[in-house]
Amino acid sequence: MSDSTFTKWVACWGNAxxxxxxxxxxxxxxxxxxxxxxxxxxxxxxxxxxxxxxxxEEVKITKAFVALKGSxxxxxxxxxxxxxxxxxxxxxxITSDEIDFxxxxxxxxxxxxxxxxxxxxxxxxxxxxxxxxxxxxxxDFADKEKFPDDxxxxxxxxxxxxxxxxxxxxxxxxxxCYGDSITAQSWPDYLAQKAWDKGFHNVAIIRRAVCGxxxxxxxxxxxxxxxxxxxxxxxxxxxxxxxxxAVIIQHGINDxxxxxxxxxxxxxxxSDMPTxxxxxxxxxxxxxxxxxxxxxxxWSGTLLPIFGWRTYAPFRNDLRNExxxxxxxxxxxxxxxxFDKAVRxxxxxxxxxxxxxxxxxxxPSEAAYKAMAEAVPESLLS
Numbered sequence: 001m002s003d004s005t006f007t008k009w010v011a012c013w014g015n016a017x018x019x020x021x022x023x024x025x026x027x028x029x030x031x032x033x034x035x036x037x038x039x040x041x042x043x044x045x046x047x048x049x050x051x052x053x054x055x056x057e058e059v060k061i062t063k064a065f066v067a068l069k070g071s072x073x074x075x076x077x078x079x080x081x082x083x084x085x086x087x088x089x090x091x092x093x094i095t096s097d098e099i100d101f102x103x104x105x106x107x108x109x110x111x112x113x114x115x116x117x118x119x120x121x122x123x124x125x126x127x128x129x130x131x132x133x134x135x136x137x138x139x140d141f142a143d144k145e146k147f148p149d150d151x152x153x154x155x156x157x158x159x160x161x162x163x164x165x166x167x168x169x170x171x172x173x174x175x176x177c178y179g180d181s182i183t184a185q186s187w188p189d190y191l192a193q194k195a196w197d198k199g200f201h202n203v204a205i206i207r208r209a210v211c212g213x214x215x216x217x218x219x220x221x222x223x224x225x226x227x228x229x230x231x232x233x234x235x236x237x238x239x240x241x242x243x244x245x246a247v248i249i250q251h252g253i254n255d256x257x258x259x260x261x262x263x264x265x266x267x268x269x270x271s272d273m274p275t276x277x278x279x280x281x282x283x284x285x286x287x288x289x290x291x292x293x294x295x296x297x298x299w300s301g302t303l304l305p306i307f308g309w310r311t312y313a314p315f316r317n318d319l320r321n322e323x324x325x326x327x328x329x330x331x332x333x334x335x336x337x338x339f340d341k342a343v344r345x346x347x348x349x350x351x352x353x354x355x356x357x358x359x360x361x362x363x364p365s366e367a368a369y370k371a372m373a374e375a376v377p378e379s380l381l382s
Contacts, residue, residue, distance in 0.1 A: 006044045006167045010243030011174045013037040014163035014206040016184075017051035017093070018213070018228040020124045027118045032137045034112045034147070035161055036069065040196060040204050041105045043166035048078055048096040048111065051162040052088035053237065054229075055123045059160060061086040062116040065143050066101065069108040075143035076101065078111075086113075088123075093162060093237075103166065105201050111161055114142035124159035126211055126226075129189030129369075134158060163206070165242045172202045173245040175380060176296075178238065178287075182304065183209035183250055186366060190373035200381040208238040214254045215282040217272050224267060227254070231286045239294060246380055248337055249287055250301030252279050256319050257311050257362070276322040280330075288332050299380065300327035302340035307351035308361030317350045335377070342375040343368045 020026075046066060052059045063084050065075035079097045080086045088094050103109065137152035177188040184207070192205040212227030213234065219227050228234065231251065239247065259273040274282075283300075291298045302324045306312055328336050343364055345353045352361070356368035364372065 003044045005169055007170045008168065008243060009047070009165045010041070010168050010172045010204065011163050011206050011241045012039050012041065012043075012166045012204045014208065014241060015127055015158050016125050016208045016210050016228075016234070016238055017053045017123050017162050018125050018210040019054040019225040020122055020157065020159070021126070021226040022222040026121055028115055028121050029118045030139060031115045031119075032112060032139065032141045032147070033115070033134065033159055034110055034136065035134045035158060036108055036110050037164060038108050038131060039103050039105065039166060040192070040201060041166065041168050041172045043103050043168035044100065045098050045167035046101045046103075047098050047165045048161065049093060049163040049165070050086060050088055050096070050160050051093040052090060052123045052160065053093055055088070055090050055120055057090055057120045059088040059119055059123070060115075060117060061088070061160065062114045063142055064111065064113045066099065066109055066111050067145070068103070069110055073145040075112070088160065098167075106196075111164070112142040113160065114140050116140070121159055124157050125184065125209070126156055127158055127184050127207065127209070128156050129186040131189040131192060132156060132158075163241065169202075172204070172243065174204045174206050174241050174243045176206045176208055176239065176241055176244050176247040177250070178208045178235070178247055179250040179301070180209060180213045180254055181211035182253070182363060183207060184211050185363065186369035187364075187372040190370050191376055194373050194376075195381045198378065198381070200378070203381050206241050206244070210234070212254055213251070214258065215252050215279055215286065216255055216274055219267055221267055231282060235286050236290055239290065244294070244296050246297035246299060246334070247291055248299045248301050248376070248380070249283065250303070250337075250339060252283075252323060253303045253306065253320070253362070255279055256303075256316050256323075257306060257309060260311055276319055276326065279323050280326050284332060297334040298332075300330070300333045300336045302327050302336065302338050304340055304362075304364065305344050305349065305351050306362055307348070308357075312361070335380075337376050339372050339375055342371045
């Protein structure tokens with residue numbers, strides 16, 4: 001395949017960026033981060049987006065590399081304006097220089113970053129799934145093929161690296177999965193595997209998900225800072241996805257389950273409790289209208305069962321059902337992925353089907369995440 005075949009940039013991998021969980025230690029030093037990425041279509045060049053969106057200090061990535069995983073390991077440096085040190089201002093995102101890199105569909109690359117100096121680790125997101133396995137090592141091993149076993153561990157926190165674009169063929173496109181912790185977990189990875197296994201090698205699944213996030217509200221306290229930005233703020237930032245053709249929005253359950261009253265939790269007043277109409281207006285104003293400006297299709301994703309969750313009450317389930325009815329029937333969308341129907345108990349629809357509950361009565365099991373991926377129609381992949 002000649003370079004003349006490649007005509008446009010398309011995102012081939014991506015995560016959201018949010019405020020990381022604020023623990024006692026929020027800085028790292030002399031640390032290497034490494035993230036493996038399967039590239040689903042062939043291309044001739046890469047460019048890398050790094051984010052410090054939620055940081056309050058400049059981040060300095062001392063050096064960064066990309067390497068093709070395989071027998072002939074060769075790490076190529078990632079630069080910014082010709083410099084090997086990548087400086088990301090607080091609250092900003094940057095795009096690296098383009099790098100010539102011939103890659104074939106299905107190959108795996110690894111992106112590694114070395115942080116030499118004290119670095120505020122406040123911009124990242126927690127992601128799980130069979131294709132989302134990062135690692136880190138104490139010391140500088142960014143251009144080395146292997147990490148020392150005694151100095152390294154796996155991680156599901158993805159810091160700074162936000163999106164990878166590949167210069168590829170015109171036929172290729174990206175499908176964005178937008179949501180909260182349910183989307184930050186496994187179903188987008190299973191959807192990516194489904195697309196590959198069924199021969200849809202022209203679509204990349206881009207995950208834009210933050211645990212705990214809501215459509216209408218956000219928390220301005222360190223206790224819940226990791227629950228991220230509200231939809232109005234998040235969506236325009238996270239939809240900066242090269243080659244995006246459509247977005248699946250599966251979002252809103254936290255708006256329903258979080259409010260409990262200040263007498264129970266000072267940060268969760270009843271005034272945060274929305275109506276279905278409030279949520280519908282938020283989706284229309286924040287999500288649909290912006291996506292239309294980008295010229296991409298918008299698919300709704302219904303909210304999952306919550307029976308047994310610690311704040312469950314019939315009125316919350318009624319609100320979920322009312323919102324789901326709108327997600328299924330509104331002509332504002334190009335279609336609906338009925339995730340609720342795919343995982344609920346048909347005899348007790350407020351609850352998960354047998355084997356589909358992770359145990360907390362809010363998040364699905366791995367089997368249920370696979371069922372969610374199966375519920376996505378192939379027309380969205382093609």
